[in-house]
Structure formats: structure tokens, C-alpha cells
Amino acid sequence: MTITAVKKSVTLGVGRSSDVPNVAPYRFQQGDFNLTILSDGYFSLPGTVFAPEASLVERADVVARLGFSNDTIRSRANIPVITIGDEVILVDVGAGQKYEPTEGLLAGNLAAQGIDPASVTRVLFTHGHPDHIWGTLTENGDLRFPNATYYMGATEWNFWMDPDFRTSMPTVLHDFALGAQRDLMAVKERMVMLQPGDEILSGIVALDTAGHTPGHLSFEVAGDEGLIITADAATSHVISFEHPSWRFGYDMLSDLAIKNRQTLLERAAAEKLKLLGYHWAYPGVGFAERKGTAFQFAPAH
Numbered sequence: 014m015t016i017t018a019v020k021k022s023v024t025l026g027v028g029r030s031s032d033v034p035n036v037a038p039y040r041f042q043q044g045d046f047n048l049t050i051l052s053d054g055y056f057s058l059p060g061t062v063f064a065p066e067a068s069l070v071e072r073a074d075v076v077a078r079l080g081f082s083n084d085t086i087r088s089r090a091n092i093p094v095i096t097i098g099d100e101v102i103l104v105d106v107g108a109g110q111k112y113e114p115t116e117g118l119l120a121g122n123l124a125a126q127g128i129d130p131a132s133v134t135r136v137l138f139t140h141g142h143p144d145h146i147w148g149t150l151t152e153n154g155d156l157r158f159p160n161a162t163y164y165m166g167a168t169e170w171n172f173w174m175d176p177d178f179r180t181s182m183p184t185v186l187h188d189f190a191l192g193a194q195r196d197l198m199a200v201k202e203r204m205v206m207l208q209p210g211d212e213i214l215s216g217i218v219a220l221d222t223a224g225h226t227p228g229h230l231s232f233e234v235a236g237d238e239g240l241i242i243t244a245d246a247a248t249s250h251v252i253s254f255e256h257p258s259w260r261f262g263y264d265m266l267s268d269l270a271i272k273n274r275q276t277l278l279e280r281a282a283a284e285k286l287k288l289l290g291y292h293w294a295y296p297g298v299g300f301a302e303r304k305g306t307a308f309q310f311a312p313a314h
């Protein structure tokens with residue numbers, strides 16, 4: 014990265030803040046794939062969302078070890094850009110300028126890397142939450158990645174596109190559904206519906222991690238030790254690992270989320286798979302290691 018590019022990133026971030034210092038982003042190779050982890054910023058959540066069932070003492074402990082002291086956890090947004098040959102693949106697109114003011118940094122960070130949005134060939138959506146898909150459109154309402162093919166689990170698509178969402182979903186989800194319908198309708202003609210196990214291209218496969226949302230997918234990338242882009246199957250590199258059976262406040266189907274989180278972490282620990290977490294401390298890349306009946310996160314960097 015050149016100094017000019019760094020300054021450009023700062024300029025584009027004016028008025029918005031990022032927890033990620035303006036240094037060269039974290040990159041690594043996974044088999045034949047090159048990955049660059051870019052940040053979309055962060056949003057803040059109380060510890061009670063991350064650990065609603067914890068005692069006060071337990072919650073204070075995990076929040077402190079996440080690096081926060083005021084019961085406000087900064088939940089980062091780590092977005093991988095995967096390149097191979099002529100392919101430029103994004104997994105989720107962040108929140109754009111539509112959700113929290115501390116998010117929406119992806120566009121500037123792509124520009125800082127010299128990545129033209131028009132060069133993005135595929136966008137894989139893990140699920141339909143605002144911090145993952147509300148960056149689909151620019152402020153003008155155009156597709157931010159106009160040449161991409163989009164992918165999402167069919168179950169997830171059907172959940173958010175329900176025309177009767179005002180009666181089928183609790184009121185608290187209505188704004189999320191309206192935002193999801195705005196963005197998903199805009200890419201409808203470019204959308205490929207996925208089933209768990211589907212291969213997007215050689216070496217990238219959709220993995221069923223439903224529970225956070227009804228059709229949540231993670232993505233498995235072949236090569237070397239193997240990599241799973243977990244997204245929100247595990248939302249904290251401390252809490253999800255050390256207490257995988259604790260409910261996360263924003264999981265829609267808690268029991269299923271807990272089951273799939275434990276299965277994912279057990280497999281990752283047994284097979285020594287590399288993991289990428291969307292909301293973990295930047296860049297959110299590391300391994301699950303067994304610790305007693307649970308796990309601990311071992312950063313890869």
C-alpha cells in the first residue's frame with residue numbers, strides 16, 4: 014500500500030471512526046486463494062447481548078478480556094476479499110452508510126487497496142442482517158458491485174423476502190426486513206440461491222451454520238489447513254469459544270445456533286482448521302483449541 018492510498022482511506026473515513034489502524038491490511042494465502050481482510054468498521058453492543066445468561070462477574074470478566082471496561086463491546090466487521098485468477102470475491106459487504114455511523118468503511122478500504130468495485134466478480138452473503146448486506150447499494154441507490162453474481166442461502170432469502178413479514182416477524186425485525194428486501198430485490202436477477210454443501214466455485218463450499226438466522230451460511234475455503242469463514246456462527250473470539258453453549262442475544266434460533274456453533278468449533282479444533290470471524294478483533298483470523306469442555310481462540314497473526 015502506498016502512502017497516498019493510506020491518506021485516501023483516511024479522507025474517505027472522515028466523520029466516521031474505525032478501530033483498525035491505517036496500516037497495511039492483514040493478508041494471507043489459503044491454498045491457491047489470496048485473502049485480504051478489510052474492515053467495515055464496528056458497532057457497539059452491550060455485554061448483555063453477547064452474554065445474556067452470564068452472571069455479572071462472568072460478564073465483567075469476558076468483557077474485560079475483550080478489551081472493554083464499560084460493558085460496551087465494539088463488534089468489528091472483518092470482510093475478506095478473496096482473489097484467485099480473475100476472480101475477486103467478497104464475503105458480505107458491510108453496512109454501507111445505512112446502519113451505524115461507525116460502519117461503512119469497506120468502500121474506502123477497497124479503494125485504498127486499488128480494488129475497483131466493478132472488478133468484484135462474486136459476492137457471497139452469509140445472512141441478511143444489516144451489518145452484512147446493507148452495503149449492497151451506494152448512497153445513490155446503485156449497485157456498489159455492479160458486475161458481481163450474488164449468492165445467498167435459499168432459506169435465508171425466503172425468510173427475509175417474506176411478503177407477510179409484518180405479521181410473521183416480531184416488530185423489532187421489521188426495519189431489518191425492509192432493508193433486506195431493498196437490497197435483495199436490487200440483486201434479484203443476479204442472485205444464485207444456495208443449499209448447504211453447494212460449491213460456489215472450485216474450492217469454496219457453503220456450510221450450514223443456521224441459528225443466528227434461519228438460513229445462515231458459513232463458507233469453507235480449501236487449501237493448506239483449510240479455512241472456514243464463520244461469519245456470525247461465532248460472534249466473539251472470547252465468549253463464543255469459551256462459552257459456546259451460552260445464548261447470543263441476537264441469535265434468532267438459539268438452540269440451533271448453539272448446536273451448530275459447537276459442531277463448528279469441535280470440527281475446527283479437531284482438524285486444526287483456520288477460522289475467520291466477522292465480528293472478532295481485527296483481523297479475526299485464528300484457530301480453535303480445545304480447553305476443557307470448551308475452546309480458546311489462538312490468533313494466527
Ligand SMILES: [Zn+2]
Pocket residue numbers: 142144145245291292
Ligand atoms: Zn453480524
